[in-house]
Amino acid sequence: MRDVAILGLGQTPVGEHWDLSLRDLGAQAIVSALKDAGIEAPQLLVVGNMLSGSLSHQENLGALLADYAGLRGIEALKVEAACASGAMAVRMAYLAVAGGMVDIAVACGVEKMTDGSSEETTTALAAAADDLFESDQGISFVALNAMLMRRYMHEFGYRREDFAEFAVNAHRNAARNPNAMFRRPITPQAFAEAKMIATPISLLDSAGIGDGAAALVLGPMDLARRLGGAVIRIAASASATDSVALHDRRDPLEVRAIYLSAQRAYAQAGVGPQDIDLFELHDAFTIMSALSLEGAGFAPRGGGVRLALEGEIGLEGRIPISTMGGLKARGHPVGATGVYQIVEAALQLRGQAGENQIPNCRLAMTQNIGGSGANVVTHILERLA
Amino acid sequence: MRDVAILGLGQTPVGEHWDLSLRDLGAQAIVSALKDAGIEAPQLLVVGNMLSGSLSHQENLGALLADYAGLRGIEALKVEAACASGAMAVRMAYLAVAGGMVDIAVACGVEKMTDGSSEETTTALAAAADDLFESDQGISFVALNAMLMRRYMHEFGYRREDFAEFAVNAHRNAARNPNAMFRRPITPQAFAEAKMIATPISLLDSAGIGDGAAALVLGPMDLARRLGGAVIRIAASASATDSVALHDRRDPLEVRAIYLSAQRAYAQAGVGPQDIDLFELHDAFTIMSALSLEGAGFAPRGGGVRLALEGEIGLEGRIPISTMGGLKARGHPVGATGVYQIVEAALQLRGQAGENQIPNCRLAMTQNIGGSGANVVTHILERLA
Numbered sequence: 001m002r003d004v005a006i007l008g009l010g011q012t013p014v015g016e017h018w019d020l021s022l023r024d025l026g027a028q029a030i031v032s033a034l035k036d037a038g039i040e041a042p043q044l045l046v047v048g049n050m051l052s053g054s055l056s057h058q059e060n061l062g063a064l065l066a067d068y069a070g071l072r073g074i075e076a077l078k079v080e081a082a083c084a085s086g087a088m089a090v091r092m093a094y095l096a097v098a099g100g101m102v103d104i105a106v107a108c109g110v111e112k113m114t115d116g117s118s119e120e121t122t123t124a125l126a127a128a129a130d131d132l133f134e135s136d137q138g139i140s141f142v143a144l145n146a147m148l149m150r151r152y153m154h155e156f157g158y159r160r161e162d163f164a165e166f167a168v169n170a171h172r173n174a175a176r177n178p179n180a181m182f183r184r185p186i187t188p189q190a191f192a193e194a195k196m197i198a199t200p201i202s203l204l205d206s207a208g209i210g211d212g213a214a215a216l217v218l219g220p221m222d223l224a225r226r227l228g229g230a231v232i233r234i235a236a237s238a239s240a241t242d243s244v245a246l247h248d249r250r251d252p253l254e255v256r257a258i259y260l261s262a263q264r265a266y267a268q269a270g271v272g273p274q275d276i277d278l279f280e281l282h283d284a285f286t287i288m289s290a291l292s293l294e295g296a297g298f299a300p301r302g303g304g305v306r307l308a309l310e311g312e313i314g315l316e317g318r319i320p321i322s323t324m325g326g327l328k329a330r331g332h333p334v335g336a337t338g339v340y341q342i343v344e345a346a347l348q349l350r351g352q353a354g355e356n357q358i359p360n361c362r363l364a365m366t367q368n369i370g371g372s373g374a375n376v377v378t379h380i381l382e383r384l385a
Numbered sequence: 386m387r388d389v390a391i392l393g394l395g396q397t398p399v400g401e402h403w404d405l406s407l408r409d410l411g412a413q414a415i416v417s418a419l420k421d422a423g424i425e426a427p428q429l430l431v432v433g434n435m436l437s438g439s440l441s442h443q444e445n446l447g448a449l450l451a452d453y454a455g456l457r458g459i460e461a462l463k464v465e466a467a468c469a470s471g472a473m474a475v476r477m478a479y480l481a482v483a484g485g486m487v488d489i490a491v492a493c494g495v496e497k498m499t500d501g502s503s504e505e506t507t508t509a510l511a512a513a514a515d516d517l518f519e520s521d522q523g524i525s526f527v528a529l530n531a532m533l534m535r536r537y538m539h540e541f542g543y544r545r546e547d548f549a550e551f552a553v554n555a556h557r558n559a560a561r562n563p564n565a566m567f568r569r570p571i572t573p574q575a576f577a578e579a580k581m582i583a584t585p586i587s588l589l590d591s592a593g594i595g596d597g598a599a600a601l602v603l604g605p606m607d608l609a610r611r612l613g614g615a616v617i618r619i620a621a622s623a624s625a626t627d628s629v630a631l632h633d634r635r636d637p638l639e640v641r642a643i644y645l646s647a648q649r650a651y652a653q654a655g656v657g658p659q660d661i662d663l664f665e666l667h668d669a670f671t672i673m674s675a676l677s678l679e680g681a682g683f684a685p686r687g688g689g690v691r692l693a694l695e696g697e698i699g700l701e702g703r704i705p706i707s708t709m710g711g712l713k714a715r716g717h718p719v720g721a722t723g724v725y726q727i728v729e730a731a732l733q734l735r736g737q738a739g740e741n742q743i744p745n746c747r748l749a750m751t752q753n754i755g756g757s758g759a760n761v762v763t764h765i766l767e768r769l770a
Contacts, residue, residue, distance in 0.1 A: 001484065001485050001486065021517065052512075053435075053436070053439045054438045054439050057508070057511065057512050057516045057521075058512055058515075059435055059465055059467050059513055060466065060512070060513050060514075060629050060755055060760060062466055062760060063466070063626040063627065063628075063629055063642075063755065063756065063759040064515070064629045066626045067626065067628045067629065072626060072627060072628060073625055073626060073641065074625070075624045075625065076760065077464050077465070077473050077477070077624075077760070078465040078466065079462050079463065079465070080444055080445075080463040080464070080465060081448070081461075081462045081463065082444050082448075092462070092477060095477075095480055095481050096480050098484060099481070099484010099485060100386050100484060101480050101483060101484055124438070127438050127443055128444055128445050129445075130443075131442045131443040132406065132408075135442060239460045239461075239462075240460065241447065241451045241452065241459060242452075242457060242458070243448075243452045244445050244452065248452070256458065370445055371448065374448040374449075375445060375448040375461065375462070
C-alpha cells in the first residue's frame, strides 16, 4: 500500500445543460482534470453514475467516456452506489493506485438528469430506495426523508424553521461559486415560507435536480511531489453499508453507515473530528446534514441542528460545511456529487476556493451518501507543506 | 501486489426464475460461495449487474445484496460494464485483494431479466450500444452483431451454416450441466433451419434471456493454502476498451479490445495462447466466438470459424470453449455471465466439472465482452499442485 495524491481536478458548472449530452459533460470534466494535472495517459478510468441507464438509455459508460475523452483502449468501468456513486468511483480509483496496480487513475462523476421528464427522474431516483418494500409501495425518496425529519423533530423538540441555517449557509456560499446551480442567497423567512414537497420537507430543504460532471486524477505521492504545486494526500478512503429499507433499522435516526464509514476513515488517517477543518457533507435534505454531523462525531445525538443554530457551520464556524454551496445550492447531479465534494475540498486545501476560502485549512473531510444512508463513502484529504 | 486465489464459488441455475427476485438470486449465490470457502466475514462485496435500474427499478445493489446475504455494514458497490459487468466485478475484487487493501472480497454477478417484458428487455439491452448514434437510430443489439457476421461471411467466404458447430458444441455441453438453461443437444440441421432474428443471425446463433447469479470469494494465496483443497490462483486479470459505436472502428472485424485485453493478460501471466487448456469465451452470438478466438490469438484472422469446423473447440479439441454450455446454452443473464465463466473455469481446474471435465487442465482463460467489443475483461486461472 502506498500513499495516493490528487494530481488534478476538473468540473463543469452544475445546471440544466440542454446543449450538452451525458458524454459531453463527462469528457469535459475528464479532459479538464488531466490538463490540470499535466498528464496525458492514465491507465484507468472509473466513472460514477446512477441514472444513465434509465434516463439516457446509455450504459457501458466507462468505455464511452474513455473514448470521448481521447483515452480509447485504457481500462474503464462505471460504479454505482446510488447517490454515493461519485465518491465510490474515487474510492475504486484510490484502491487501484494505493495497491500499486495502476499508476494514474481518473475518477469521474457524471449525471445528466434533464434527459428525463420530472416524473421519469423521480421514478429513477426511487431506485435508491428498496424497490419491493419502499418505492413499489408508493413512497418517494423525498417522503422517506420527510419521515426521518418528522421523527427527528418529535424526538428532539425542534420546529422545521430550526433547520433553516443549513439552507441559508449553502445558498450564501453558492452565491460566490461560479460552478454552482443556485447562485442567490436566501433568507430564513424564505425558508419558513417555502412550498412544501413532502411535509415537513420544503423546496428549500431539498437539493435540486441538475446536470454536471467532475473529475479527479489520482497518482502516487512521489509523482505528486515531482509535479510540484500544493500536494494533497488522500489520508483516508472508507465506506460502509446499512439496510436499504429504513424500517429494517433499529433506530432510523442513528445512521449506522455514516458512523461506521467515518470511524473507518478516522482510524485510517489517525485523526478525529476535532482535527477536521471543513466537512463537505451530503446535504441532499437538511435532515441529512443534521444526521451526518451527528454520525460523524461533530455533534451529539440530536445536536446537529443546534450546531447550525449556533452559527458553527459557516465558513468561520467550528466546522464549516457546504463551503461551495453543498448539494443544496451547488446542485446535486446525483452520481457526480461525490466527486464535486472532493474537488471542492481539494480547492479549499489548495487555497483556490476564492471568496469562500477557509484560511489555513489542512484537513478536509467529505462524505457521500447513497439512499437513506444505505451506502456511505468518506474521504479525508490532507494538504502537505 | 500479492497473489490472489479463488477461495470459494457459488451459482444458481440459469433460467426463468419467476419465484425468485433479484435480491434472492444474488444472496443465494453469495451465501453459497461463502459456504464453499468456509468463510463468514468478507470485507468487500462487488456486484456486477447491468439492468437492475431499468428492469427492476432497483439500484444501490451493493448495499442491498450485502444486507440480504447477512453482511450488513461491509463495503459494497455495483460495477457496470454492460455485458462485461460480471468479470469487471471480479477484476475490482481482485484489485482490492491484490493491492492488500482488503483480505477477503466477494464478487457476485446477478441479473434478473424476466422482470421486464420482452420489449423492455430489448430496449434495456440496447443501452450497451451507443445511444445517440446506434440505438436511437433504431438498430438493436442483435442487428449490430448481424452486420458483423454478414461482413465476416463476405470477407472470408463462409456460409451461415459454417457457424453451426459453435451452437452444437455449446448445447452438447449444456446438456450435462445441471445449472444450464438449455439442456438439450441440437443438430447442425436444426441450426440451419432455425428462425431468423436479424439475418444472418438466427435463434440458434444467439444466447437466450435468463435470470441467474454466480459468486466468487477471493483472498490472498497464503490463506488459500491454509484452507486446503485445490488452490486456484488468478494468474492474470486485465481489461481494455474500444469505441462503443461500431462505425468508429477502423476495421470492425478486428476487435481491438479483445486483442488488447488478452495481450495484457498473457503478459501478466507470462503465458501465450498455446499454454491455455480451455477458453470460456463470450459466445453471445456465434460471430463473437469467432472474433474472440481470433483476437485472443487462437486462430488467425478469418480462421475462428475454421477452428470450429475442424472440431477443435470441443472438450477434446485443441482449445475447448463453452465447456459448460457457454452463453449460448448455459444462458446469458448479462451482468452475471462473467462470473459464471470464472466459476465454470474454476470447476474445471478443481476437477469438478462432472461429465464435461477436461482431463489434466491447469490453465484456463475467460473473456467477458461488454457491448460490441467496447469493454473486454480477460482472466487467466492456474491450478497449483
